[in-house]
Amino acid sequence: MDFGVTPLDGLPLPPRVTICEVGPRDGLQNESTILPFGVKAEFVHRLVDAGNTVVEAASFENPVWVPQLADADDLLRAITPASGVRYPVLVPDERGLDRALDLGVTDIAVLGCVAATFPRCNPHRSVREPFEMLAPVVARAREAGLGVRGHLSGCFGDPWDGRVSTSQVVAAATTMKTVGCTELSLGDTIGVATPGQVAAVLDALVAAGIGIDEIAVHFHDTYGQALANALTALRRGVTTFDASAGGVGGCPYTGSATGNLATEDLLWQLHGLGIDTGIDLQRMVDTSTWLAERLGRPSPSRTVTALTS
Known part of the structure; x- marks a missing residue:
């Protein structure tokens, strides 16, 4: 559908946006149904066929904590990489990086946390330990020529410490940039962010010297604010958005998300704003409908529901 370019309140909007499709990793990790790696590989291929150029394919986290992704090695061997497509894999430590390098992975993702309590539950360490562990992982990955995506969890609050301050987010983001992450994805891990808070965090990061082109956003829809938050980020100049096919997933460490x-x-x-994504909406709807059948439940996406009813 061609709606034409639609600036809001006279503010220019980016002509093109990149979506990082996180369904195969962040989406499936919180689903009760564990899919065979062959189905996951088909899911990834369907996403690429729909036009996605960044697909978070897997995770090397401990299968005790994330059993849904325990077959990451088999999955990555089953994926046929497409030209011009990146397939980041979440790497928690140097052992995970070794596995990624052995499998020929070209892009990884690492996880950092803003709040003090959340890291003790995921990945079961103190607030500084994840950053201390990131440095050698990122350094080795960059030396090997890999792209490094930094996921920063709890940027707008967590279930134990409550709301986090903007200064905490800036400090954590600056640390992740310093250790060498090439992109920062700001996670609203439990879906509590509001547009004003999103604007304040983005403005503070830019004021601290982090370019808006280095920032991605990752919203959950716990309070129904995800699209409003995405629009706010878009108006601030963000051009990379994490999203999950059919809205699957959440956070395995937080029951409220x-x-x-x-x-x-x-x-x-x-697309309604006239912004190019390179992704075919109908193919995504078909893929999410296919996935919902294999998960044994309807897709929570309102657009999928509207276009299939």
Whole structure:
């Protein structure tokens, strides 16, 4: 659908946006149904066929904590890489990096946390330890020529410490940039962010010297604010958005977090503003419908529901 370019309140909007499709990793890790790696590989291929150029494919986290992704090695061997597509893999430590390098992975993701309590539950360490562990992982990855995506969890609050301050986010983001992350994804891990808070955090990061082009956003829809938050980020100049096919997933460490922002819902908004994504909405709807059948439940995406009813 061609709606034409639609600036809001006279503010220019980016002509093109990149979506980092996180369904195969962040989406499936919180689903009760554990899919065979062959189905996951088909899921990844379907996403690429729909036009996605960044697909978070897997995770090397301990299968005790994330059993849904325990077959990451088999999955990565089953994926046929497409030209021009990146497949980041979440790497928690140097052992995970070794596995990634052995499998020929070209992009990794690492995880940092803003709040003090959340890291003790995920990944079961103190607030400084994740950053201390990141440095050698990122250094080795960069030396090997890998792209390093830094996921920063709890940027707008966590279930134990409550709301986090903007200064905490700036400090954590600056640390992740210093250790060598090439992109920072700001996670609203439990879906509590509001547009004003998103604007304040983005403005503070830019004021601290982090370029808006280095920032991605990752919203959950616990309070129904994900699309409003995405629009706020878009108006601040963000051009990379994490989203999950059909809105699957959440956070396995927080019971209150509902699914990720649905890729189809984000596409409906972006395409309605005349912004190019390179992704075919109908193919995404078909893929999410296919996935929902294998998960044994309907897709929570409103756009998927609307276009299939």
